[in-house]
Amino acid sequence: MAKKVLVTGGAGYIGSHTVVELIRAGYEPLILDDYRNSDPSVIQRLKQIIGKEPEHVVCDVCDQNKINEVFQTFDISGVIHFAAYKAVGESVENPLKYYSNNISGLNSILTVIKRNPQIPFVFSSSCTVYGEPSGIKEVDEKTERAIPTSPYGYTKWLGEQIIEDLFTSQGDLKMMSLRYFNPIGAHESGIIGELPVGKPNNLLPFITQTAAGLHNELTIFGNDYPTHDGTCIRDYIHVVDLAEAHVKAIDYLFAQQKGCNEIINIGTGKGTSVLDLVKTFERENNIKLNYAFGPRRSGDVIEIYANVDYALSLINWKAKKDIKDAVKDAWNWEKSIRHLK
Ligand code: WQD
Numbered sequence: 001m002a003k004k005v006l007v008t009g010g011a012g013y014i015g016s017h018t019v020v021e022l023i024r025a026g027y028e029p030l031i032l033d034d035y036r037n038s039d040p041s042v043i044q045r046l047k048q049i050i051g052k053e054p055e056h057v058v059c060d061v062c063d064q065n066k067i068n069e070v071f072q073t074f075d076i077s078g079v080i081h082f083a084a085y086k087a088v089g090e091s092v093e094n095p096l097k098y099y100s101n102n103i104s105g106l107n108s109i110l111t112v113i114k115r116n117p118q119i120p121f122v123f124s125s126s127c128t129v130y131g132e133p134s135g136i137k138e139v140d141e142k143t144e145r146a147i148p149t150s151p152y153g154y155t156k157w158l159g160e161q162i163i164e165d166l167f168t169s170q171g172d173l174k175m176m177s178l179r180y181f182n183p184i185g186a187h188e189s190g191i192i193g194e195l196p197v198g199k200p201n202n203l204l205p206f207i208t209q210t211a212a213g214l215h216n217e218l219t220i221f222g223n224d225y226p227t228h229d230g231t232c233i234r235d236y237i238h239v240v241d242l243a244e245a246h247v248k249a250i251d252y253l254f255a256q257q258k259g260c261n262e263i264i265n266i267g268t269g270k271g272t273s274v275l276d277l278v279k280t281f282e283r284e285n286n287i288k289l290n291y292a293f294g295p296r297r298s299g300d301v302i303e304i305y306a307n308v309d310y311a312l313s314l315i316n317w318k319a320k321k322d323i324k325d326a327v328k329d330a331w332n333w334e335k336s337i338r339h340l341k
Contacts (some may be wrong), residue, residue, distance in 0.1 A: 002028040005250060006076045008061050008109065009083030010054075011038035013194045014124070014183055016046060017243035018080060020192070023050045025247045030074055031056035037085065037197060045191045061105035071112050078250050080122040081109050084155065087201045088128070088299060091152035102155035103162075110166055117172040120253030122246060125160055125177040127235070127267070128153030132301045137233070137271065140307035141179075141263050149299040160263065167261035174253045174260055181235035181267035181306050183242050185326030186333035193333030194239075203274060204236070204281075204327070208334035211287050218289060220274050222296035227303055231274035235267035235305035238321035238329070242266055248315040267306025268319040281327040 005022055009015045010031030015038075022029045031043070031054055047053045057074075059066045061083040070076075084102040085091065091098040106123070113121045130139045131146030131153070148154045160177050167173055184204040186193030200206045210218045223230035245266045253260070272280075282289050311317045335341070 002026055003077040003254070004028045004030055004075055005078040005080060006030050006032055006070070006074070008032045008079070008081045008105070009038070010056070011035060011040065011042040012082055014180075014239060014242060015082040016042050016192045017187060017239045018082070018246045019046055019054055020049055020187065021240070021243040021247045023054070025251070027247070027250070029054055030076065032059050032061065032070060033083065034058055034060045039195055042192060048191050049187065049189055062101060062108055064108045064111060067108045067112060071116070076119060078120045078254065079109060079113065080124075080246050080250060081106065082124045084124065086152060088150045088152050089201045091150050092299065095151035098151045098155050103158060106159050106162060110162065113173060114166065114170060117170065117174070117259070120174040120250060120256070121176075122249045122253070123159060123163060123175065123177040125179045125263070126153065126156040127179050127181045127265070127304060127306065129157045129160060129179060130304060133304060137303045138305055138307050139265070141265055141310050149301065163261060167259070172259040174256050176249045176253055176262045176264065178245060178249060178264055178266045180242060181237050181265070181304075183239045184236045184323070185238040185240065185321070185329040187240060188329055188332075190332045190336040193330065193337070195337075203277065204330050207278065207281050207289060208330050210291075211281070211285070211289055211331065212334050212338045212340060216290060218278070218291040219294040220278070220291055221294055221300060223275070223293040224296075225302050227273055229273050229275045232300055233271040233273050233303040233305065235270065236272050236277060236323050236326060237267050237319055238326045241319040241321050245311065245315070245317045248317040252315045262314060264311045264314060265306040265308055266311060267308055268322070269306055269308040271303060271305035272323055277323060277327070280323050281331070284324050284327050285331045287331075
């Protein structure tokens with residue numbers, strides 16, 4: 001009997017790609033989503049990829065009673081918790097939206113996990129917990145969590161702290177936090193991908209929308225940074241690699257006989273500048289992109305990328321795709337949703 005894995009936020013960008021990989025790995029995902037930050041059409045899109053409609057339940061992850069009911073109704077063996085707001089800029093403008101949703105949502109799931117220590121729990125964390133790692137560019141999991149540069153980053157920082165404190169109080173829980181770097185790209189089918197609500201905050205969706213004619217030009221926020229080309233450097237990881245990392249994480253936790261609380265960087269281990277990503281997009285898709293340099297964006301970290309040794313040694317995971325794959329898959333997805341040739 002396939003193990004049922006609850007995927008909160010499973011209709012979202014990373015969640016939907018993880019649903020595909022969970023099925024490929026022989027799990028039975030149960031999507032829990034209230035579509036506040038995703039599109040219900042994802043369910044039918046997933047059916048096109050996996051050949052059947054994934055099981056799904058509409059539920060606000062902050063509704064403790066409804067969450068209790070979901071665990072009573074379905075025989076859930078594991079949980080991957082994505083459901084949270086994740087726009088850095090928006091979190092600065094609307095911090096309470098982030099603190100109430102991201103923290104209470106985590107709390108309501110952990111309340112059930114505490115009562116069911118046999119259910120492994122994977123948490124969607126973020127490299128934003130490293131803040132601006134002064135002087136350190138390649139961060140490993142021993143790098144101190146720093147003061148995040150946004151309320152969004154604080155909800156991930158606090159999320160890890162809540163999990164750590166819970167584990168200290170109850171050592172038989174099996175938990176893992178995955179610190180994502182910069183997720184980009186889309187499923188190779190072009191059927192699922194990133195569907196930003198409104199104007200995208202993130203770089204690659206803004207690039208693909210500019211190439212599709214939705215914006216006149218991309219503004220590159222700052223070209224006077226102390227990097228090889230003056231633009232910020234990030235670790236861009238293909239969303240399908242990221243999805244596979246979640247399968248490896250839940251595999252690992254199911255195999256544990258005793259409690260654990262692990263934290264792992266999920267990146268490629270390589271830094272790419274904004275300008276490098278733009279040029280790779282142009283070259284791989286044979287497109288000339290309109291862009292101009294503008295002022296720096298507040299809160300931006302100059303340079304950060306992952307040390308990924310621990311992911312390989314603990315869960316035997318390593319990124320297989322690179323930014324060339326990601327920019328092609330992202331453009332393929334943009335063309336499919338804009339009905340472009
Ligand atoms: C990347 C670079 C911008 C848009 C993301 C996620 C966050 C977390 C960490 C998972 C920066 C520049 C962007 C534009 C630009 N991931 N840029 N013009 O800020 O690293 O954060 O990764 O938890 O959720 O948001 O990503 O894509 O916004 O910016 O020049 O129009 O691209 O200044 O240097 P960021 P981003």
